[in-house]
Amino acid sequence: MALSNKTGVFICHCGTNIAGALDVHKVVDASRALPGVAYAADYKYLCSEPGQQLILDAIKEHGLKRIVIASCSPRMHEITFRKMLKKSNINEYLLEIANIREQASWVHTDFDKATEKAIDLVRMAVAKVGKSEPLKAQAIPITKRALVIGGGIAGIQAALDIADAGHEVVLVERECSIGGRMVMLDKTFPTLDCSACISTPKMVDVSAHPNITLMTSSEVEEVQGYIGNFKVKVRKKATYVNHDICTGCGLCEEKCPFKVESDFDRGLSKRPAIYKLFPQAVPAKPVIDKDACVKLKTGKCGVCLKICPLNCIDYEDEDKTVELDIGAIVVATGYKPAKWQSMYNEYGAGRFEDVIDGLQFERLVNASGPTEGKIKRPSDGKEPETVVIVKCVGSRDPKKGHAYCSRACCMYAAKHAHQILEKLPGGRVFIFYIDIRTPGKGYEEFYDNTRKDGAVYVRGRISRIFREGDTLVCQGEDSLLGRQVRINADLVVLETAMEPAEGSADVLNMLGCAKNDDGWAQEAHPKLRPVETQVGGVFLAGVCQGPKDIPDTVAQASASAAKVIGLLNKDEMETSPMIAAVAADKCSGCGACEPICPYTAITLEKTPDREPGTGKKIERSVANVNAGLCQGCGACTVACRTGAIDLLGFRNTQILQEVDALWQ
């Protein structure tokens, strides 16, 4: 049965925002004359409570069936008025907003022409609403389990927050221990508390939490589905050690005869082929590095198996794939330090052993690092006297590195200078900088103290580092003096840029999340939706979204946890009914819509049909839209050759009515 077209038009003054720039009464009069309009009125603030009541009363009194509200942008109050319509007997999708503020009163200075445009906008809205149909939001169930990808401090914090709220969490980490970059650090600015002391208790909390399933040495392999209903495949890599029996006694690590460079110590020490990432690793059980283990490569060794008192070693161990049902996903894949060696030939390109990066310095100065916290040059183990710190290595350099600022370097450079001056009495530190950026609580004070401690800040980017005998000559300009300077350093620390972690692009692609040009995950809105992505149910935590320090990372992790908790607290969620709909009889099954959909919401499905003419039973392909995935962007409706796809709420007929109305 066709719905009546009895339309009510309501014009909002928005104080003087609209009424001051165009003739509202003229718009009301013009609206009354439009076909289908049964009632028209104006009010000072329609969004206010009396304004809404005025509309509800008019609906009752005049038996209105469709509503047009001429006011601000639908982004502002469409939801408000839809909620209002729930109190009436009109379906909330039989509403059309004519934006006469942002699109007329605010942008035009000519009073009469603005009025004319407002009338046009109202006429178009009336024409469109005449073809609108009632829509009903669908409900989809929600699996109450979250997946956190990445076990750094961001992933740990997000997992703990979600688990504390009572939801199940699966934390997936590809290394054999959680902790990420933070546990590699010695102290953290600006309070100088020991990094391990504040992060290892959280790691233990993760392993002990009843709601958290910890999957280390694991990687997410495949993600399918949509918000509330993801199907995730996780590959558990072979560890060759039975962690159910292993007590982590460490005998095997001691006796293993083969050593390789330690990634955790950034190449400054060696570790055995069967190893824990670091002494406080969680889980505190070793794994075998299959690329380093001679037994696995040649079959000749087996020392660890012989020495293990509990027989935990299993050389036959294989990768396993686990399938998980997940409701929400937090991406916390973090960063890696930039490979400066391939960027800067002028800094020696890695030829000089005593030119190290910031993370290597963290290991040098760390009490549990390769030198037990004593600052020694990697080349000869001597204590350096003069240290040069170079900032912005790979950052703020669009030609050789990245255009962006890595945000944390100014502060950790100051921290490094502080640590050098503290540990090396009589030592000298020169910090070469372009700008000093210390926005953060207590940050400027920290920088100020470092300067007063005696660190010499030199404004200029180091141009060249070369070796002269035993020392490294750092040549640059003191741009405040306007003179070239050369500093003979014993150790050079390059504060390198942060880059998206290895493989983070694969994870983001798998999830369908956008990246920016630098590879950082794109948030849904840079200010108002900073932890959401464009993909429903996928949230961001930490550096994977862009360089940040530990306080910001933890704050963002908790923010995304709050979003996940909000989602998982619901049993089911409403989806917008304004999604693509396929008229099966018109669909030719050409599949043009399938690759165009940015949300992989469209699939071709075999549908039983009868052959025209003969009536024989046949099967043919028809496009099918997944309501959970479709975001209502409308790309498919344009691609469809037969016009079989319509965006509900924006049907082709509605849009054409609007266009026709414009030319009346």
Next chain:
Amino acid sequence: MTEHETLNELMEKADVRQYDCYQCGKCSGGCPMSDAMDFGPRGLMRCAQVGSLGRILNSDTIWLCTGCHACVERCPHDVNVPALIEEARYEAMRRGIKRHDSDVLNKTFVSSVRTFGRNHEMLLAGLYNVFAMKPIQDMASVPHMMKKKLINPLLKPIHGTSEVAELIERAERWDK
């Protein structure tokens, strides 16, 4: 044309945008001539940013640049300072601005090529020393260089010196 417009024209010819430079100083830090220059490449870019064409044209920085391009190679924003210096030199010459012996080498070089069809190092060095009034500069290395056959006292013109001279003449006409 105002000084500002002239500067912009020079920048455009050199294909250098002054606001690409964020004054990090990596250029001056590595410039082999920076110590002898009044501004250095970073300072020169600063002059361009504040619109001080006079300072650029009267500087010795533009004449001391050897064109090694170390600054361009290292510049994070790929600012081609030597290209700007090249244009500034032309403009300074058009205005007849002279800084010590800045134009002596150029002129000696061109006259040598005009006469012999090629550059003659010994003649160039000799004439330069005479005109720049530095008679004994580099003289100590002459015997060593002659022994190593790096320089030749014989003046040997190439075939077709007149064609080369015509080329130079045409280039000079074109420059005007």
